[in-house]
Amino acid sequence: xxxxxxxxxxxxxxxxxxxxxxxxxxxxxxxxxxxxxxxxxxxxxxxxxxxxxxxxxxxxxxxxxxxxxxxxxxxxxxxxxxxxxxxxxxxxxxxxxxxxxxxxx
Amino acid sequence: xxxxxxxxxxxxxxxxxxxxxxxxxxxxxxxxxxxxxxxxxxxxxxxxxxxxxxxxxxxxxxxxxxxxxxxxxxxxxxxxxxxxxxxxxxxxxxxxxxxxxxxxxxxxxxxxxxxxxxxxx
Numbered sequence: 001x002x003x004x005x006x007x008x009x010x011x012x013x014x015x016x017x018x019x020x021x022x023x024x025x026x027x028x029x030x031x032x033x034x035x036x037x038x039x040x041x042x043x044x045x046x047x048x049x050x051x052x053x054x055x056x057x058x059x060x061x062x063x064x065x066x067x068x069x070x071x072x073x074x075x076x077x078x079x080x081x082x083x084x085x086x087x088x089x090x091x092x093x094x095x096x097x098x099x100x101x102x103x104x105x
Numbered sequence: 106x107x108x109x110x111x112x113x114x115x116x117x118x119x120x121x122x123x124x125x126x127x128x129x130x131x132x133x134x135x136x137x138x139x140x141x142x143x144x145x146x147x148x149x150x151x152x153x154x155x156x157x158x159x160x161x162x163x164x165x166x167x168x169x170x171x172x173x174x175x176x177x178x179x180x181x182x183x184x185x186x187x188x189x190x191x192x193x194x195x196x197x198x199x200x201x202x203x204x205x206x207x208x209x210x211x212x213x214x215x216x217x218x219x220x221x222x223x224x225x226x
Contacts, residue, residue: 034212043202043219044200044202044213046214049212087149091211094152095210097152100149100150
């Protein structure tokens with residue numbers, strides 16, 4: 001099974017900050033990686049697929065990069081609406097989520 | 106607008122059974138895989154099971170293999186998750202989500218609102 005490890009688990013930031021979240025896979029997954037945003041009591045929302053492709057309608061301040069085993073999600077200038085929990089998900093072999101990164105004030 | 110609507114959650118005793126449904130609309134249902142993802146209270150997302158668009162291929166997480174069965178009825182645009190031998194650790198909100206291709210491993214572009222399953226005596 002492929003394990004996904006995110007860091008940090010919690011991130012304290014301010015509006016306007018540049019934020020980077022890392023996701024590491026236990027084995028190479030090429031670019032078969034997606035990122036989601038989840039707010040309390042709501043379903044996850046797709047942000048990025050294939051490691052670096054922005055889903056339609058997602059603000060351009062979100063970007064993704066990486067391949068193989070190491071990936072990053074970057075928010076270039078944090079907005080009030082971005083305070084949420086972020087999950088990576090691999091789909092190279094079955095499907096696995098990371099444990100999540102909570103972005104808080 | 107694509108919609109997924111889960112139903113069937115509730116309170117069940119350990120060892121009991123429950124069947125969840127996921128009703129879809131506004132897309133060509135048989136062309137896409139559908140998955141179930143769960144989230145225990147205060148915890149992260151856990152992939153549970155997936156089914157191909159035709160229903161010919163199914164996938165399960167080790168934690169539910171042998172206890173849960175996924176199926177679909179394309180004429181009703183509905184996916185089901187039959188959950189047997191339920192345990193306390195199965196307590197979670199269960200989401201269904203639409204994959205972006207018909208088969209294989211997917212990411213998910215549309216999600217339902219979730220249905221809560223509570224396993225407790």
